[in-house]
Amino acid sequence: MPHRYAIRVLEAANCIILGKDRELRLALACLIARGHLLIEDLPGVGKTTLAHVIARLIGLHFQRIQFTSDLLPADIVGVSIFDREAGSFRFHPGPIFSQLILADEINRATPKTQSALLEAMEERQVTADSETHPLPDPFFVIATQNPSHQIGTFPLPESQLDRFLLRIRLGYPDRSAERALLMGEDRRELLERQQAVVQPEDLLAMQQAAHAVAVSERLIDYVQALLTRTRHSPELVTGLSPRAGLGLIAAARAWALIAGRDHVLPEDVQTVFPHVAAHRLHTAGDGRSVTPEVLAQLVRDVAVV
Amino acid sequence: MPEMRAPTSAQLGWLLAAVTATLAPHAVELPYWLIALCTSLIAIRAALLWRRGKPPRQLLILLVAIAAGIGVRLEFGHFFGKDPGVALLAVLLCLKLLESHTTRDLRAAVLLAYFLQLGLFFYNQTPGIAALALAGALLTTTTLLSLEDAAARPAAQLRTSTLLLAQGLPFMLVLFVLFPRVQGPLWGLPSDAYSGMTGLSDTMTPGSISQLGLSDAIAFRAEFNGPPPPPPQRYWRGPVLSRYDGRTWRPGFSTIAAAPGYAPSGRAYEYRLTLEPHNQPWLLALDFPAANVPKARYAGDYRLLAEQPLRTRTRVELRSYPATTVGKDESAFVLAEARRLPADVNPRGRALALEIAAKSANPAAILAGTLERMRGMGLTYTLNPPLLGTHAVDEFLFDTRQGFCEHFASAFVFLMRAAGLPARVVTGYQGGEINPVDGSLVVRQSDAHAWAEVWLAGRGWVRVDPTALSAPARIESGLSAALQEWDALPLLRRPGLDWLRDMRHRWEALSNTWNQWVLGYNSDRQRDLLERIGFRQPDWRMLAMLLGVSATTLMLLLMAWAFAQRRRRDPLDAAWARFSRKLARHGAGRHPWEGPLDYGKRLAMTFPGRAAPLRAISERYASLRYGAQPADPRSVRLLARSIRRLKLK
Numbered sequence: 001m002p003h004r005y006a007i008r009v010l011e012a013a014n015c016i017i018l019g020k021d022r023e024l025r026l027a028l029a030c031l032i033a034r035g036h037l038l039i040e041d042l043p044g045v046g047k048t049t050l051a052h053v054i055a056r057l058i059g060l061h062f063q064r065i066q067f068t069s070d071l072l073p074a075d076i077v078g079v080s081i082f083d084r085e086a087g088s089f090r091f092h093p094g095p096i097f098s099q100l101i102l103a104d105e106i107n108r109a110t111p112k113t114q115s116a117l118l119e120a121m122e123e124r125q126v127t128a129d130s131e132t133h134p135l136p137d138p139f140f141v142i143a144t145q146n147p148s149h150q151i152g153t154f155p156l157p158e159s160q161l162d163r164f165l166l167r168i169r170l171g172y173p174d175r176s177a178e179r180a181l182l183m184g185e186d187r188r189e190l191l192e193r194q195q196a197v198v199q200p201e202d203l204l205a206m207q208q209a210a211h212a213v214a215v216s217e218r219l220i221d222y223v224q225a226l227l228t229r230t231r232h233s234p235e236l237v238t239g240l241s242p243r244a245g246l247g248l249i250a251a252a253r254a255w256a257l258i259a260g261r262d263h264v265l266p267e268d269v270q271t272v273f274p275h276v277a278a279h280r281l282h283t284a285g286d287g288r289s290v291t292p293e294v295l296a297q298l299v300r301d302v303a304v305v
Numbered sequence: 306m307p308e309m310r311a312p313t314s315a316q317l318g319w320l321l322a323a324v325t326a327t328l329a330p331h332a333v334e335l336p337y338w339l340i341a342l343c344t345s346l347i348a349i350r351a352a353l354l355w356r357r358g359k360p361p362r363q364l365l366i367l368l369v370a371i372a373a374g375i376g377v378r379l380e381f382g383h384f385f386g387k388d389p390g391v392a393l394l395a396v397l398l399c400l401k402l403l404e405s406h407t408t409r410d411l412r413a414a415v416l417l418a419y420f421l422q423l424g425l426f427f428y429n430q431t432p433g434i435a436a437l438a439l440a441g442a443l444l445t446t447t448t449l450l451s452l453e454d455a456a457a458r459p460a461a462q463l464r465t466s467t468l469l470l471a472q473g474l475p476f477m478l479v480l481f482v483l484f485p486r487v488q489g490p491l492w493g494l495p496s497d498a499y500s501g502m503t504g505l506s507d508t509m510t511p512g513s514i515s516q517l518g519l520s521d522a523i524a525f526r527a528e529f530n531g532p533p534p535p536p537p538q539r540y541w542r543g544p545v546l547s548r549y550d551g552r553t554w555r556p557g558f559s560t561i562a563a564a565p566g567y568a569p570s571g572r573a574y575e576y577r578l579t580l581e582p583h584n585q586p587w588l589l590a591l592d593f594p595a596a597n598v599p600k601a602r603y604a605g606d607y608r609l610l611a612e613q614p615l616r617t618r619t620r621v622e623l624r625s626y627p628a629t630t631v632g633k634d635e636s637a638f639v640l641a642e643a644r645r646l647p648a649d650v651n652p653r654g655r656a657l658a659l660e661i662a663a664k665s666a667n668p669a670a671i672l673a674g675t676l677e678r679m680r681g682m683g684l685t686y687t688l689n690p691p692l693l694g695t696h697a698v699d700e701f702l703f704d705t706r707q708g709f710c711e712h713f714a715s716a717f718v719f720l721m722r723a724a725g726l727p728a729r730v731v732t733g734y735q736g737g738e739i740n741p742v743d744g745s746l747v748v749r750q751s752d753a754h755a756w757a758e759v760w761l762a763g764r765g766w767v768r769v770d771p772t773a774l775s776a777p778a779r780i781e782s783g784l785s786a787a788l789q790e791w792d793a794l795p796l797l798r799r800p801g802l803d804w805l806r807d808m809r810h811r812w813e814a815l816s817n818t819w820n821q822w823v824l825g826y827n828s829d830r831q832r833d834l835l836e837r838i839g840f841r842q843p844d845w846r847m848l849a850m851l852l853g854v855s856a857t858t859l860m861l862l863l864m865a866w867a868f869a870q871r872r873r874r875d876p877l878d879a880a881w882a883r884f885s886r887k888l889a890r891h892g893a894g895r896h897p898w899e900g901p902l903d904y905g906k907r908l909a910m911t912f913p914g915r916a917a918p919l920r921a922i923s924e925r926y927a928s929l930r931y932g933a934q935p936a937d938p939r940s941v942r943l944l945a946r947s948i949r950r951l952k953l954k
Contacts, residue, residue, distance in 0.1 A: 214931075218931060234314070234315060262932075262933050263931045264931060265901065265902055265927050267900035300898045301898070303898060304901075
């Protein structure tokens with residue numbers, strides 16, 4: 001029962017990260033939908049912990065790459081070094097050859113380095129010295145961005161942002177969750193002791209099951225209406241691309257799977273829609289990222305048939 | 306509040322187009338400064354839209370509004386009536402356009418625009434104006450639609466508003482045909498409604514008719530049963546002028562009777578006259594109309610008069626006998642008036658007349674001799690005669706020698722009277738042009754003419770047209786043939802523009818049909834039409850009933866069409882809609898964007914006592930509607946039944 005695996009992961013994760021059930025679900029849905037996750041938030045709200053928790057609970061091989069302005073593509077992908085004994089070049093794989101990667105503060109690196117990561121994310125393989133090295137499966141990237149400190153950063157261009165399936169914000173914990181956090185044990189120690197609750201193979205099973213979740217014609221009608229609405233909205237610069245539409249359905253499938261259903265409902269689409277659209281749409285007036293209010297209004301403008 | 310939302314550029318664009326289309330046809334009657342003001346206000350709005358600028362300050366707009374109000378007051382002298390009202394509304398509409406901060410402002414502008422489209426018909430009811438008003442209404446309706454759904458594509462909005470107007474068309478026709486007709490205009494027009502009608506006046510001074518010669522407007526149309534009379538017989542009689550003060554000719558004394566003072570004889574021409582309104586009572590009949598014209602009276606000078614000044618387009622059926630002899634036994638009083646001359650004017654003309662009279666044996670010889678002398682004087686016919694001083698006839702005959710028909714008629718009648726013969730000036734129209742499209746004879750203001758009548762013992766009043774002396778072509782083929790300088794003529798009367806004239810003929814034939822069938826549809830015609838379809842003597846009750854029945858039938862037909870357009874309802878959708886309707890009666894209808902599970906959760910919170918069945922129904926619907934397998938009919942029936950049986954409280 002793939003849906004049981006998801007519940008198990010979420011129950012365990014909620015014990016470590018308090019009061020963030022919805023964000024954890026979205027992160028898991030992103031993983032199940034074979035997408036990559038972008039977290040945009042202030043430091044210290046638990047971005048790294050979230051990545052750690054997911055890796056630990058599923059038993060994924062985890063690597064963290066701190067992006068800095070002097071990080072080079074080879075630092076991520078790996079490098080070929082001449083082996084004197086063998087008399088040939090040998091490829092030393094970089095940190096990207098892991099199942100779960102936390103790309104911390106991705107906007108601090110130069111565009112060249114950023115695109116090395118983003119290309120690997122898209123292709124799920126790395127090419128170095130005309131040799132192709134497949135990346136492990138599952139392969140999941142969680143990238144973080146700090147939205148408030150933009151000086152000396154290279155914001156990701158729109159075409160790159162499109163490679164992230166979902167964008168979430170963690171935000172401050174609510175009062176009771178924060179209290180429990182302050183009074184309780186150190187999260188890091190808690191994490192150290194935590195065992196995997198499912199195996200990587202179970203994740204693959206979940207991914208396959210999500211792919212099999214039924215999408216009815218009526219639901220496609222609804223998704224199309226939603227996409228059309230974003231394309232004709234006077235408040236937006238451009239609408240959602242067909243790729244974003246595919247992502248919307250994939251994320252809604254994963255969300256439906258976590259909810260234990262074998263079919264997608266409009267509610268699933270509505271839940272994931274703001275996170276699929278947030279980093280892909282820009283308001284017409286100032287060209288800034290679209291606000292949650294506008295996205296909520298877009299959803300209210302489209303009738304469920 | 307969606308009403309307080311800022312309008313989008315598409316909405317403003319539509320309104321801009323609608324306002325421009327609405328005001329452009331009004332430019333004909335608005336003062337120039339107002340047109341300039343409105344144009345610049347619209348241009349400013351367009352520029353703001355283009356550059357995404359902010360509307361100007363409220364105070365500035367208020368100042369412009371006050372200034373425009375003062376301007377209108379100065380222009381018209383008051384605020385009441387049609388012209389100042391329309392002028393003020395036009396400015397206000399432009400200002401509203403400029404200060405539109407919210408969609409509610411746009412709605413106000415839309416209403417104003419609709420009213421101004423209606424206002425076009427205060428001035429003009431031609432098919433062209435109807436088409437322009439329709440275009441304005443279409444754009445305004447599209448604006449209204451864009452306010453409802455800002456996201457729809459412009460082409461789709463235009464299509465929807467066209468469809469809306471098209472659906473209104475049958476209702477419009479039913480109302481047009483069946484709504485009780487009011488005599489005269491439907492609304493009481495203010496007193497300035499009849500100013501600015503062109504036509505003959507009842508006085509004549511040198512230059513008064515040549516003014517009309519520049520106007521291309523239609524005076525009247527005549528449709529003959531059979532061939533029309535030849536051009537030399539086409540004299541349409543207007544005011545007859547016998548009082549002369551040395552410069553101005555005025556109408557003389559004339560009896561008014563219910564029957565003509567002559568016995569018609571000779572060949573008869575039957576025709577239907579459609580007169581444009583000219584705010585005077587004369588009917589401009591062809592010489593000489595037969596007896597028994599309904600609602601008309603006969604003047605002693607052979608004019609045919611209506612009971613009221615013609616303020617609306619009027620149709621009369623007439624028969625005329627051009628060969629009739631009239632006035633054999635004219636009263637001494639009228640003849641005395643027709644001999645009278647002021648003593649101290651035109652000494653040279655007077656001397657000439659006395660000289661001719663001394664040489665002639667009888668009045669007929671005087672007449673012939675005078676015509677002979679005038680022909681020998683080398684007078685030329687022109688639309689732009691030089692200005693004349695005190696002795697107008699002398700100056701025309703001996704000095705300037707250039708004149709229009711009123712100069713010729715005036716001089717000739719003066720000479721006749723100086724020689725002792727009773728004579729008078731007759732004004733009216735001469736000639737006309739056959740429209741090859743519908744065969745009607747179109748007479749324009751530029752066909753206005755003045756000729757003379759001389760009374761000869763035993764022959765009565767004899768028509769003499771002195772213009773024919775120097776410009777015979779004027780009588781035979783009309784004004785343009787007689788004049789040398791074409792540039793003075795209205796564009797369309799100039800020769801050599803055949804294609805343009807052809808288009809104009811077609812357009813005028815269309816206008817005539819419109820006049821006869823749309824504007825001329827009065828209570829008589831309505832009665833005729835209703836009788837023809839079997840309703841004898843319809844009173845207002847029957848009309849109301851007919852109106853109600855046809856409107857209802859139309860409504861049903863439209864609804865049937867709409868139902869046919871809709872695809873057959875899926876039973877699962879029907880059940881779900883029924884569920885939402887049922888709960889809407891308890892104040893908990895489904896929001897259009899709400900998915901079934903969310904709706905079920907909301908219902909469970911609203912009706913805690915019935916939470917279980919409500920959630921069960923919405924979950925069942927969700928899995929049937931969006932499930933992996935297509936919904937099987939049995940489950941749908943079961944769901945429909947549980948929805949039917951659902952009881953709240």
